[in-house]
Every structure is written in C-alpha cells, then in structure tokens.
Amino acid sequence: MPLVNPIKMLKNAQREGYAIAAFNIHNLETIQAVVEAAWEEQSPLIIQTTPGTLKHTGIPYVVACVKTAAELYDIPIALHLDHCESFETIMQCIRAGYTSVMIDSSKLPYHENVATVKRVVDIAKLVGVAVEGEIGRIGGTEDDITVDERDAALTIPEEAQDFAQVTGVDSLAIAIGTAHGLYKGEPKLDFDRLSAIREKVKIPLVLHGGSGVSDKDIKETISRGICKVNIATELKVPMAQAIQDVFTANPKENDPREYMGKAKEAVKKVARNKIQLCGSSGRAWDGIR
Numbered sequence: 001m002p003l004v005n006p007i008k009m010l011k012n013a014q015r016e017g018y019a020i021a022a023f024n025i026h027n028l029e030t031i032q033a034v035v036e037a038a039w040e041e042q043s044p045l046i047i048q049t050t051p052g053t054l055k056h057t058g059i060p061y062v063v064a065c066v067k068t069a070a071e072l073y074d075i076p077i078a079l080h081l082d083h084c085e086s087f088e089t090i091m092q093c094i095r096a097g098y099t100s101v102m103i104d105s106s107k108l109p110y111h112e113n114v115a116t117v118k119r120v121v122d123i124a125k126l127v128g129v130a131v132e133g134e135i136g137r138i139g140g141t142e143d144d145i146t147v148d149e150r151d152a153a154l155t156i157p158e159e160a161q162d163f164a165q166v167t168g169v170d171s172l173a174i175a176i177g178t179a180h181g182l183y184k185g186e187p188k189l190d191f192d193r194l195s196a197i198r199e200k201v202k203i204p205l206v207l208h209g210g211s212g213v214s215d216k217d218i219k220e221t222i223s224r225g226i227c228k229v230n231i232a233t234e235l236k237v238p239m240a241q242a243i244q245d246v247f248t249a250n251p252k253e254n255d256p257r258e259y260m261g262k263a264k265e266a267v268k269k270v271a272r273n274k275i276q277l278c279g280s281s282g283r284a285w286d287g288i289r
C-alpha cells in the first residue's frame with residue numbers, strides 16, 4: 001500500500017496507551033531491518049531520516065526504497081523527516097513523497113518558532129502531510145544540530161499548550177530530560193512535567209533521545225502519554241559493533257553481503273525489542289482500517 005500519514009496510528013496509540021517506535025535509518029539494510037522487524041511484530045511503523053542522512057543518500061533513493069518496502073509488506077508505514085531546520089528541504093521531501101515532517105525551529109525565540117512552524121503546518125495540511133513541532137530544547141547532538149546542556153530547556157506545560165493550539169501541529173516533541181546521542185550518566189526524566197504537559201496538550205507527544213533510557217523509564221513515559229518514541233543511536237551502536245565483529249574475526253572479509261548482512265540482523269533484533277517495549281505489536285491496523 002502507499003505510505004501513510006502517521007496521524008491515525010499516533011492517535012490510536014494515544015487512545016490505547018501504547019507508542020509507535022520511529023526508527024532513524026541510513027541505508028537499504030537499515031530500512032529492510034526495521035520493516036522486517038515491524039512486519040514480524042505486526043506493528044505500524046514510522047521510518048525517519050535526518051537532513052544529514054538525506055545529504056548522504058539523496059531524497060529519491062530513500063523515498064523509492066521506503067515506498068517499495070510499503071508495497072512488499074502489508075503494514076502501515078509512514079516516512080518522516082526528523083529535525084529539519086530548512087524550509088526548502090521540507091518542501092522537497094513533501095514533494096518527493098514524505099508523509100510527515102518535523103520542523104525544528106526550537107532554537108528561535110518563542111514567537112518566531114511559532115510563526116515558522118505555522119508556515120509549514122499551513123502548507124503541509126493542504127497536501128495531507130503531518131507536522132511534528134518541538135517546544136523546549138532537547139540537549140545533545142542529532143545530525144548537525146548540537147544543543148549543549150546550558151541551552152537545553154525543559155518544556156513548560158503552558159507554553160506547550162499555547163504552541164500546539166496556535167501552530168496547529170499534529171504532534172509535539174517535548175523536552176523532559178532526555179538528550180540525543182549517548183548519555184554520560186543515567187538520564188533523569190521529569191515524569192511529573194510530562195504528566196502536566198499531557199494534561200494541557202491534547203495532541204500526540206513525542207519522546208526524542210530515547211536511546212540509553214532504561215526500558216522501565218520508557219514504559220513510564222508511555223504510560224504518562226508519550227505515543228512516539230524516536231530510536232536512532234540505539235540502532236547505530238549494534239550495527240557498528242556487528243560490522244566490527246565481522247572484521248575482528250576475519251580482517252580480510254570483503255563481501256558486503258557478509259558484514260552488512262550481520263549489521264542488518266543486529267539492527268533488526270534491536271528494532272523488534274523496541275517495538276515490543278512500545279507495546280505496538282499486533283496493532284498494525286488498529287485505528288487505520
């Protein structure tokens with residue numbers, strides 16, 4: 001089937017108290033790995049790329065591969081653009097077939113952030129594409145955006161409520177103490193803040209920086225209203241490890257099917273675990289068909 005707008009799958013997750021895992025992919029094997037994982041779990045799926053990945057692959061390759069996956073496997077798949085600061089890239093992705101985009105203008109002062117996001121929402125709505133916004137600032141490094149700890153700011157519930165209403169975004173990424181990339185210590189999440197935001201904001205809430213957060217804490221955020229969990233670093237690490245293991249065992253290995261095959265299996269295993277953790281197994285068509 002064609003790629004889907006993720007709003008129905010997110011709304012159903014919100015209603016039923018589970019979450020959709022959104023996986024950042026980088027190449028053909030990582031696309032295959034997350035799609036096979038979702039298929040085996042019979043789960044809805046969000047595949048996402050950062051603008052940096054698109055610089056590496058080109059937009060048409062990603063769209064063609066993900067569309068092909070959606071035709072081969074009878075599960076709903078959305079294609080989402082993660083953390084994009086460029087209006088131009090957003091328009092190119094929408095035109096190429098992305099069904100969801102994130103405009104990240106969270107570094108701008110509040111009113112400019114609102115105006116920038118609203119401009120994207122107004123256009124995306126016309127063509128049936130979902131928009132994720134971000135309010136507060138998530139720390140760490142994603143792609144070429146780095147937010148140091150001093151600039152990271154937790155989401156203020158009242159501001160989130162106003163932002164969601166004024167911009168008309170379909171989902172909202174919030175900052176409750178997670179960070180992109182690998183954590184140095186154990187992350188401390190502000191669960192009470194999440195509950196306060198959930199009270200005031202009616203649209204699906206998104207957790208970024210989920211890699212390295214304990215399963216127990218991820219479950220707690222889902223029980224308090226998170227319905228999209230972004231997973232990037234936690235796929236990259238086992239992928240790199242699997243490739244290293246192949247070359248450690250056989251430094252002369254030169255068959256990409258061997259080392260990329262092992263990489264794909266490693267990514268798929270983590271993706272299945274994450275889907276199970278999010279509670280979306282067996283819910284492929286809930287709220288959609």
Ligand SMILES: [Zn+2]
Nearest residue numbers: 083142208209
């Ligand atoms: Zn993020």
